[in-house]
Amino acid sequence: DSGVTQTPKHLITATGQRVTLRCSPRSGDLSVYWYQQSLDQGLQFLIQYYNGEERAKGNILERFSAQQFPDLHSELNLSSLELGDSALYFCASSVVGGRAGDTQYFGPGTRLTVL
Amino acid sequence: GQQVMQIPQYQHVQEGEDFTTYCNSSTTLSNIQWYKQRPGGHPVFLIQLVKSGEVKKQKRLTFQFGEAKKNSSLHITATQTTDVGTYFCAGWSRASYDKVIFGPGTSLSVIP
Numbered sequence: 001d002s003g004v005t006q007t008p009k010h011l012i013t014a015t016g017q018r019v020t021l022r023c024s025p026r027s028g029d030l031s032v033y034w035y036q037q038s039l040d041q042g043l044q045f046l047i048q049y050y051n052g053e054e055r056a057k058g059n060i061l062e063r064f065s066a067q068q069f070p071d072l073h074s075e076l077n078l079s080s081l082e083l084g085d086s087a088l089y090f091c092a093s094s095v096v097g098g099r100a101g102d103t104q105y106f107g108p109g110t111r112l113t114v115l
Numbered sequence: 116g117q118q119v120m121q122i123p124q125y126q127h128v129q130e131g132e133d134f135t136t137y138c139n140s141s142t143t144l145s146n147i148q149w150y151k152q153r154p155g156g157h158p159v160f161l162i163q164l165v166k167s168g169e170v171k172k173q174k175r176l177t178f179q180f181g182e183a184k185k186n187s188s189l190h191i192t193a194t195q196t197t198d199v200g201t202y203f204c205a206g207w208s209r210a211s212y213d214k215v216i217f218g219p220g221t222s223l224s225v226i227p
Binding site for chain 2 (some may be wrong): 002010016033035041042043044045048056057058090092103104105108109
């Protein structure tokens with residue numbers, strides 16, 4: 001158990017819908033990262049937040065957005081869903097998220113299925 | 116933009132054989148990390164390498180960072196069925212504006 005929690009574990013929805021994925025980082029960690037992992041694919045970095053502020057942006061679609069709240073939990077919002085958005089979405093947290101490269105602790109993931 | 120490649124993509128070995136995966140970056144890295152993801156699981160941090168030419172060992176696992184800090188390798192001696200999973204390297208560099216770039220991973224299967 002990494003200490004990072006993600007809800008829900010599974011999500012099934014239809015094309016065109018909007019969903020919200022939630023992540024609670026490890027106690028004391030200030031940075032949250034979001035990744036997308038499609039079937040048999042690697043980890044695609046989406047976005048990073050540090051202490052409530054956006055820190056780095058990866059290949060995140062305009063239909064996707066995220067935020068980190070004052071209590072440091074984070075939400076990833078996916079809208080106008082398409083079949084291709086079906087994937088495993090991981091959240092990870094790290095102590096600082098500085099440029100030296102903190103260790104990232106990954107949550108169990110949310111499996112999103114778009115029908 | 117910066118790319119991180121890994122070879123091979125898949126590797127099937129007989130239990131007891133050695134295994135090596137290679138990670139190559141198109142740009143110089145500040146540091147590199149290795150993660151392991153078991154089937155159905157989430158990535159778990161294994162190790163971080165920072166210095167040019169650095170070599171670190173964890174039991175049967177040996178990690179190496181290239182002299183030019185553009186490549187790295189993970190070598191497993193005498194594989195066991197518990198080594199099954201996908202091994203990812205992840206690098207940071209100024210060229211990627213300090214965003215972490217994960218390699219596509221090497222999936223290891225161990226035949227008992």
